[in-house]
Amino acid sequence: MLDKKGVSYKLAVTLFAMLMTFSQSTSAATKVEKSKDDLNQIHERIEKLKKELDSNTEAHADATDALKESEKAISETNRKLYELSLQQKQNRANLQSLEQQKSGLESTIQQQKQLLGAQLYEQYLHGQQSYIQVVLQQQDPGAIARQLQYFAYVSRARAKLIDATQQNLGKVAKLNDQTAVALKEVTDLKANQEKERRELQSQKNERGTLLKKLSAKITAQRGEINKLKRDEKSLSDLVERLARAAAATPPPKRTPRKTDKTDTSKPQVPVGRNDTLPSNAFDGSNFAALKGKLNLPVRGEITNRFGAAREDTGISWKGLFIKSSEGSDVKSVASGRIVFADWLRGFGNLIIVDHGNGYMSLYGNNQALLKKVGDTVSGGDTVAEVGNSGGNDANGVYFELRYQSKPFDPLSWSSIR
Structure with a gap:
């Protein structure tokens, strides 16, 4: 007990x-x-x-x-x-x-x-x-x-x-x-x-x-x-x-x-500069024969490479953005016919030139479109003025080249490397 x-x-x-x-x-x-x-x-x-x-x-x-x-x-x-x-x-x-x-x-x-x-x-x-x-x-x-x-x-x-x-x-x-x-x-x-x-x-x-x-x-x-x-x-x-x-x-x-990972991505470094404008020297030539001879449509700084990821969306670039002064002339890279000249979401004031045989060039973010659908142009003709339409922060031109509707690298066709 x-x-x-x-x-x-x-x-x-x-x-x-x-x-x-x-x-x-x-x-x-x-x-x-x-x-x-x-x-x-x-x-x-x-x-x-x-x-x-x-x-x-x-x-x-x-x-x-x-x-x-x-x-x-x-x-x-x-x-x-x-x-x-x-x-x-x-x-x-x-x-x-x-x-x-x-x-x-x-x-x-x-x-x-x-x-x-x-x-x-x-x-x-x-x-x-x-x-x-x-x-x-x-x-x-x-x-x-x-x-x-x-x-x-x-x-x-x-x-x-x-x-x-x-x-x-x-x-x-x-x-x-x-x-x-x-x-x-x-x-x-x-x-x-x-x-x-x-x-x-x-x-x-x-x-x-x-x-x-x-x-x-x-x-x-x-x-x-x-x-x-x-x-x-x-x-x-x-x-x-x-x-x-x-x-x-x-x-x-x-x-x-767990804490969020910080973004270590860095802004893209400018890839080059263009100082030579297109001319009518190749008018009459087949566009396919101009590879390596084209001049870009405006003077300015090229800010990206074709196919690189965009910083804002991560989507691949389908063309080039060339920073340039507001109001500068935008030149057609070769002879052709205007097939589009209007405002398009994401591209602002956009003009498209058909060069024949499936080749086209696109020029976006313009301040003004100086040609109308149906107009014929020669290489070096002024088709628009540089701007920042479409909600873009910087003045410049968004430029694409396409064959059979598919984009390809403009720099591979340009005299710039």
């Missing part, structure tokens, strides 16, 4: 063990409940972010459509300005030609005036005597009539020449006035077009800024959603572990959460 002290000691130990087990179970259960509450909050936050993301994605699409319209309008306005510049240049050339004609006629008239003045002065001194001498000295009436007829013919010819010269001078003056009026109209119209272009450019800048903000917001929200999903998974795993260990002793140790 145990003494009272031994019984009391064993009872105390048993009670303490039961209390510890209960305490640990209660603690684990409390952790489970708290983790479930945290999990519910994460669920709610994810759903809220998804709704905001849907709204911002829709707003981004609307902003992209608005930017598309702005860039198409700017392209059309720039094309009209280009045509007006050509018309203005032609009008100035016409005006200069008319000025030269007018100057020549005025010189001729001045000579005729001097000759006429001398003739009139001579006639004034000797004219009456000459007529009298003709009448008195000639005995033959027929000779008198012929001489008088000669005088009349000379007088009529002189008057006719003066009248014709004056009429020509009047015509030149009239054409001069008409050309000057046309030149003023073109100048005024060009000024209005310039004003419209500036307003459209301002709208484009505003919409581009909005688009960038929405893109950044969407990227941030997607990043937060992905992070929350990772947190949700980690927390779900923890809840399951805690639930399984709620009755166990000791409670399970919490495993540390």
Whole structure:
């Protein structure tokens, strides 16, 4: 029989063990409940972010459509300005030609005036005597009539020449006035077009800024959603572990959460520079014979290689992006026919030249398209102006070469290596 002290000691130990087990179970259960509450909050936050993301994605699409319209309008306005510049240049050339004609006629008239003045002065001194001498000295009436007829013919010819010269001078003056009026109209119209272009450019800048903000917001929200999903998974795993260990002793140790790997990718280093523009030297040649001889469409820095992964999407490059100054001429690399000239999502203002036999060249992100579908072009012809349409950050031209619709490396066909 145990003494009272031994019984009391064993009872105390048993009670303490039961209390510890209960305490640990209660603690684990409390952790489970708290983790479930945290999990519910994460669920709610994810759903809220998804709704905001849907709204911002829709707003981004609307902003992209608005930017598309702005860039198409700017392209059309720039094309009209280009045509007006050509018309203005032609009008100035016409005006200069008319000025030269007018100057020549005025010189001729001045000579005729001097000759006429001398003739009139001579006639004034000797004219009456000459007529009298003709009448008195000639005995033959027929000779008198012929001489008088000669005088009349000379007088009529002189008057006719003066009248014709004056009429020509009047015509030149009239054409001069008409050309000057046309030149003023073109100048005024060009000024209005310039004003419209500036307003459209301002709208484009505003919409581009909005688009960038929405893109950044969407990227941030997607990043937060992905992070929350990772947190949700980690927390779900923890809840399951805690639930399984709620009755166990000791409670399970919490495993540390894995951190995200940092992006060690580096921006691509520029691969080269182009300083030579296309020309019409190979017009008439089969495009397939131009391999290794082509010049790129603009002067500038080549920022990528064909087939390399894009930094923004990871998708392989199907062409080259050449950084260049805004408004610079974009040249057709060879002769051909324009088969597309419009705005296209992801490419902005895009122009495509068909070179025949399945070969095509593409020029994207332009500020303005200067040719229309159906136009024929020679190598070296200006087809567009450099810009950043399509939501691009930098000014430049996206350039592709395709055969039977499949892209191939432009550098392999270029004189640049």
